[in-house]
Amino acid sequence: MGNVVLMQGNEACVEGALAAGMRLYAGYPITPSTEIAEISSLRLPQEGGKFIQMEDEIASIACAIGASVAGVKAMTATSGPGFSLKQENLGYAALAEIPLVVVDVQRMGPSTGMPTFPSQGDMMMARWGTHGDHPVIALCPSSVKETYDLSIRAFNLSEKFRTPVLLMMDELVGHLREGMELPNPEEIEIVDRPTVKYPDPKRLPYHMKAGQLVPQMAPFGKGQRYNITGLIHDESGFPTNSTEEARKMMERLMHKISDNYDYIKDLCVENMDDADIAIFCYGGTARAAKSAMDEAREKGLKVGIFRPRTIWPFPENELAGASRKLKKIVVAEHNFGQMLLEVQRVVKNNCQVSFVGKWNGGVITPSEILAKIEEA
């Protein structure tokens, strides 16, 4: 191993974000995400960036949106109750097409729940939390190293598609410390938003060439004055009540994500070639799943792992395809069954679907997953 350091998941989130080019963090501390704010406050000034603690979670995301409009890569992080508060502005960023990374280190809810205990209870809020139809990209890391990598990827995707990207962590990974090999900065792929080179006051800010799905962005304060709004707007950036313009805009917003699915998807499969049972998992739960799979394989059971790192958009075709060759899928997640609903919707009757959940603040163990694997 090269340059291996002991790092906490939340710390890796910040270091990944900095490597991706984050130069503003605005937040309001909340367990178990607080270290992201703490470490950002220490590290950003060292990198020439700015840290602002805002008065609450709503102001935090608003601040990050404002920074991004001015051309600065920005992030905010929170946990359950704060993620609820950020929902309205998430929709704003989606419609106004502002690149932004929002981190949710999930904890037990609802409400203030159990602040220091793990959960994955915000997965459906990530998809549907803000009102109205909107595309969502959400990523789930299961180790400290993956948190670093996916933090970078979250920025890259948000820049490429001018859309907010959610990094859906959980307490298990956020508060986990393990060894991590720091990559060589030159080897990290960095994507920057499509930017107008020579801002022109007469340019239509949301104008696109035929076939283009992401408009070029002109950073505020660099020569082009234009309107940004959460109202449905045309290419001038001003509100419109034209149903035709509204249809065009909504369809483009959805298509800029769905048409690029192959680029956005990120699926980790292990031992799926000969498997007749698969564990569907994501985030911190994947660690128990890995141990359960290893134990099952030692017993001669053909068990594999199907683990989306990009959880939204959901890997429908990949899962449907895999399910046709399986006898059973065991879904393991720290909630009452949220991604379970997606698995059931996609798998239909192709194979049996069973469920290991936990909603008491405890951690799903390998033996609990193994028991479901061995159940007839």
Add this chain to the structure above:
Amino acid sequence: MSKQELRLAGSGGQGVILATVVLAEAALLSGKYTAQSQAYGPEARGGSCKAETLISDSPIGFTKVQNPTFLMVLTQRSFDHYGPETDENCLILMDSSLSVPEGTKADRIVSLPILETAKNVVGRIQTANIVAVGCINELLHITDDASMEKAVMMHIPKGTEKLNVKALEEGRKLVKSYLKEKKA
């Protein structure tokens, strides 16, 4: 030694989390895989606190302790809770101010005055966690003394280096004299 599962428990503020971070750092310095985590309540001080470090020769899947190979307890409440969860093969290190709860099956229980040593020998009760780290490395041989000292230095506040080196040394001494007595 393929996999060690270390659990440290006490009261919030005693520094058991930091102790497990230092142990994880030491494991990493000696080329092992490690995973460190903790569980505590919303209160900053005085609540129950449990922290864990896994050390392994191979990559670690599940990151929590399932069957502790080592347990250290600094409060009666944590001993009462975690003592009976251990099996015969677990090595327990307890502060000598505590008593062994019923149902504790571990064959090897080492009782040492960790808190008293920190308070009266090192001179600051806050160093109890590093005294404990010294004891633990002497019992489990996670890494050599120099690497352990390096691991401690990476995680303590500036200005407390001398104090913590002494704490580490006093911890080692406690175990050395315990083992000597046991032999004799």
